[in-house]
């Protein structure tokens with residue numbers, strides 16, 4: 001982790017005591033409802049070193065908005081967007097030496113908001129803590145992944161919290177991931193909870209398919225996290241003149257498309273990896289092996305465009321970069 005962390009507290013109806021401190025443990029009561037009942041939400045975003053040595057955050061306002069969607073769903077007070085943005089900017093500016101050199105990775109920034117009410121009762125809390133920490137990631141292009149379609153476990157159900165980011169969405173996925181690894185896969189391709197038929201997400205990434213001439217990704221049905229990278233990928237594809245359809249995608253359709261030789265590409269998108277190719281999809285007794293990575297122009301376009309914009313080697317037509325003053 002980098003040298004510093006930002007902390008703040010919410011009490012008596014407002015956020016206060018914002019401070020940047022050396023990174024270290026938090027003194028917490030064992031009965032806070034953040035721990036006892038999972039009243040905890042989080043966000044993650046990256047900062048990239050630009051060619052001139054300056055540092056830029058990637059779409060921080062999108063993460064600030066999503067944090068507040070999570071907050072609303074989890075009975076957590078809103079975090080003012082200015083506090084999110086100024087807090088991240090101040091912390092990353094202070095720890096700017098931790099941002100890897102241009103082209104060699106990024107700084108990952110993690111925000112958590114959780115209840116610090118000490119109460120055994122399950123009830124809306126009144127006190128909350130914010131912390132922001134960061135950690136450098138070396139440059140990596142996520143290796144292609146083999147995925148297992150699980151129809152035993154589900155990630156998110158209608159009316160639940162799959163469309164936002166409470167910490168509690170993640171622990172229950174680990175058993176499914178372990179099952180995938182036991183079967184020689186890297187992660188899980190999640191299906192919808194109701195019919196176990198429609199593809200939703202790929203591990204902790206949104207998922208895209210190229211079927212014949214169509215680029216498709218599951219529509220945001222409420223059980224899918226609206227990924228910032230998903231939105232960026234759709235935007236760069238549309239900028240390049242492609243049509244991207246957001247629609248229900250049944251797993252049978254994927255199997256059929258493969259059998260007909262029309263399944264050309266599959267990839268996941270997310271802040272951590274930017275883009276990861278799916279090499280194969282295992283579903284019941286079928287193993288669907290996708291075309292070689294070299295034959296996947298759509299994913300290549302997305303990866304190259306997003307990387308160039310984030311690293312500052314291409315123009316930024318949508319204003320995604322939030323450049324920190326060069327001190």
Ligand SMILES: Cc1ncc(COP(=O)(O)O)c(C=O)c1O
Nearest residue numbers: 204205206225227228229270271
């Ligand atoms: C479940 C899930 N889906 C998708 C994503 C990708 O979202 P983003 O592109 O905003 O990182 C993430 C990561 O935040 C995630 O946790």
